[in-house]
Amino acid sequence: MDVGGVQLAFRREGEGEPVLFLPPLGGTHAAFNHLRRRLPPCQAILFDPRGSGASDRPASGYSVQQAAADGWALLDGLGIGQAVLVGVSFGGAVAQAMAGTHPDRMDGLLLISTWLAPDAHRSELVRVWAELYERLPVGLFYREVHLWTFAPALYERSEATIRRLQQGLALERGHPDRAVFRQMAEAALAFDGRGLLAGLRVPARVLVGGEDRVTPPKEAGRLAAQVPGAELRVVPGRGHGLVWEDPDEPLQALAEVLNAVEVSGR
Template identity: 30%
Template sequence: MTGTERLPHAFARAQDGTALAHQRSGDGAPLVLLAGQANNHHWWDGIREDFHGTHSTITMDYRGTGASDKPETGYSTEQFAEDVIAVLDALGIERADVYGTSMGGRVAQWVAARHPERVRRLVLGCTSPGGRHGVERDASVRRALAQPDPQAAREALTDLMYSPSWRTTHPGPYNTLGDPGAPPHARRGHLLASNRHDAWDALPGITTPTLILHGGQDRMAPPDNLALLAARIPDTRTHLFPEARHAYFEECRAEASALVSAFLTSPGASN
């Protein structure tokens, strides 16, 4: 992994006035990268440059994280999706590719379902349709993450993100374990937003060509969700990384980024 990248912030305004920090780097067609729950744009450090041969990458700090405002309200995957649209509007971008992982994949579902004209191609990673149809993590995972000892809970989260063999050669620090600057109310808001996500009824309306990626050993968002999403979204292709956990995009970076790049630039991608 690389160290924390320093990118300049620009700001957009959400419908409720919340200031939304966003970052853009590289040249080419716009690619929006959406991070996981209670994380900021650093989730994509060391990965975003994989796409700079063909795309400029756009990240954002969700409300409650990073340099964005941290309001008491407005935490839902639907609102996060509207915040993405506010960022695109501020940048003057009519249409973009969208790649969302974990909770970012849940947000991306709403962006594509509610604003199909704004999404050229969609990539969903390690995510779920949510609601009663989604396959949720089991009780042992929830207990491990809710331990009163913060260090023990952080170690449990790290183990869910990365396989032990990968961690021996990649000792961190890791950028996917939550924004340390997010206040408690924002972390709670993000948790509730992810838990309450339910896009099941909206998924058949996603007409954008979609690539779905998942780690085969993912206990945070069990891999059965890949098949559920693929069956529900009309135009999909899928790939499973058999040995990867939740953060497949880092552990299998070379293969995952190559798959995404090939999908985004494949024949017909301009449709």
């Protein structure tokens, strides 16, 4: 679909309440493949953000604000006025920006393993990742990133799961170019969502792993406090990769948001 001169690759599946899925930094719609067949009834919209997957890769335009504008433009092109947003990590920042620009178009919000405002530790981590992305083969880059994003218990419980994911990432051809990833990382560093969600009045959940070292529970608590009525859920023993470590949790939270939307008649 053409969005301001940029072609975005997308897929739309199912019927019911529209739900837009926003992937993590450098990710594509494939970040949600393990959830797709188990989603609660809804109209799922999954897409590759500009710069990744099968979407166009312009030289610039990778701010969080532009990503938010792309998200709304995609929904406009599909004839969708209202939607539930699901954002993971960087996708959670994009979801906040979308809600901040068009709160009237929000039906619900699910934020997973994401952040509210800059933090010195996370900022340094993202800067290091941006440098490593420029220097390392993709497969080795994600092996290093996963040491931060997955809880140690997952390596003990199911190392094969991690290896399958890493093998898939190493083979995938949709990774952003180095210069594009650098701009995405800079956008993550610059994002500050304080004040964006204060006027939001929709069913909302904020999920975080109890062992998340990238966006720890304290940061998730700050974020949840910005959304009136939002429920914070800390999942013990899980890390920043919560959506892959324990997919039942985000699926349950999404079902709750969708049920609340239906009850409220939004």
